[in-house]
Amino acid sequence: DAGVIQSPRHEVTEMGQEVTLRCKPISGHNSLFWYRQTMMRGLELLIYFNNNVPIDDSGMPEDRFSAKMPNASFSTLKIQPSEPRDSAVYFCASTMNPLHEQYFGPGTRLTVT
Amino acid sequence: GENVEQHPSTLSVQEGDSAVIKCTYSDSASNYFPWYKQELGKRPQLIIDIRSNVGEKKDQRIAVTLNKTAKHFSLHITETQPEDSAVYFCAASRRTGTASKLTFGTGTRLQVTL
Numbered sequence: 114d115a116g117v118i119q120s121p122r123h124e125v126t127e128m129g130q131e132v133t134l135r136c137k138p139i140s141g142h143n144s145l146f147w148y149r150q151t152m153m154r155g156l157e158l159l160i161y162f163n164n165n166v167p168i169d170d171s172g173m174p175e176d177r178f179s180a181k182m183p184n185a186s187f188s189t190l191k192i193q194p195s196e197p198r199d200s201a202v203y204f205c206a207s208t209m210n211p212l213h214e215q216y217f218g219p220g221t222r223l224t225v226t
Numbered sequence: 227g228e229n230v231e232q233h234p235s236t237l238s239v240q241e242g243d244s245a246v247i248k249c250t251y252s253d254s255a256s257n258y259f260p261w262y263k264q265e266l267g268k269r270p271q272l273i274i275d276i277r278s279n280v281g282e283k284k285d286q287r288i289a290v291t292l293n294k295t296a297k298h299f300s301l302h303i304t305e306t307q308p309e310d311s312a313v314y315f316c317a318a319s320r321r322t323g324t325a326s327k328l329t330f331g332t333g334t335r336l337q338v339t340l
Contacts, residue, residue: 156315
């Protein structure tokens with residue numbers, strides 16, 4: 114298996130633009146997680162899905178952030194409009210069972226100027 | 227919700243020495259405690275985990291201990307090597323229905339010097 118796949122790996126955009134990050138979990142995994150990592154705030158859980166259903170989105174910082182999982186093999190995290198403080202590395206992770214290893218993707222480094 | 231505190235934030239040891247990282251958690255119902263290692267510019271990767279029915283687990287040079295009464299757990303790395311230099315994150319989780327989420331500590335930057 115190729116592991117968790119994220120795209121793009123790097124994104125540079127201007128303030129006010131819409132940004133869409135994409136994730137393909139490992140086949141057979143039924144839980145998917147979106148994290149944001151910054152020096153100041155560390156690794157934060159934004160939202161997670163179980164069987165394509167959002168379970169907990171309490172970590173989503175603002176209404177500018179939204180996430181979808183239309184099927185078991187694809188999820189998106191959208192920021193509209195983007196702001197410089199959204200600059201971070203965004204990780205997607207998946208797991209096949211609760212209380213088991215989460216496998217992280219390579220991350221998307223987002224820079225908003 | 228769960229709160230995980232991790233100490234120290236930075237740790238420098240000489241090659242061959244031991245390193246210990248400590249975490250505390252707040253939710254007494256948490257029952258899964260993984261440790262992740264993140265090398266510079268890379269993704270976090272699981273190095274060891276422990277469940278609440280076990281007090282200690284060891285894998286070669288790495289060991290984790292859990293004290294449920296005190297709600298703390300620790301990572302021990304013996305005979306440290308330069309390749310152990312990375313940021314280490316502890317986390318805690320409990321199952322809720324068919325799903326669970328990890329709450330991560332703030333990370334410990336370990337530097338192993340020659």
